[in-house]
Amino acid sequence: xxxxxxxxxxxxxxxxxxxxxxxxxxxxxxxxxxxxxxxxxxxxxxxxxxxxxxxxxxxxxxxxxx
Numbered sequence: 001x002x003x004x005x006x007x008x009x010x011x012x013x014x015x016x017x018x019x020x021x022x023x024x025x026x027x028x029x030x031x032x033x034x035x036x037x038x039x040x041x042x043x044x045x046x047x048x049x050x051x052x053x054x055x056x057x058x059x060x061x062x063x064x065x066x
Contacts, residue, residue: 015063022063026056 013019033049 013064015066019060019063022056022060026053026060029053029056 029049029052033046033053036045036049
């Protein structure tokens with residue numbers, strides 16, 4: 001039976017570090033959103049936080065599909 005060599009470098013996403021960093025930042029923004037909602041923060045703060053979350057989600061999507 002012939003064995004095949006597996007190229008491990010091809011299985012690693014080229015933007016892996018950026019994806020991990022973006023996921024970490026996204027998690028921090030989600031936590032901030034929860035804290036702001038619990039504290040009944042002003043609407044402008046909630047809107048800003050939502051915009052940051054949406055921006056990070058958009059960038060993360062593009063990084064994953066690059």
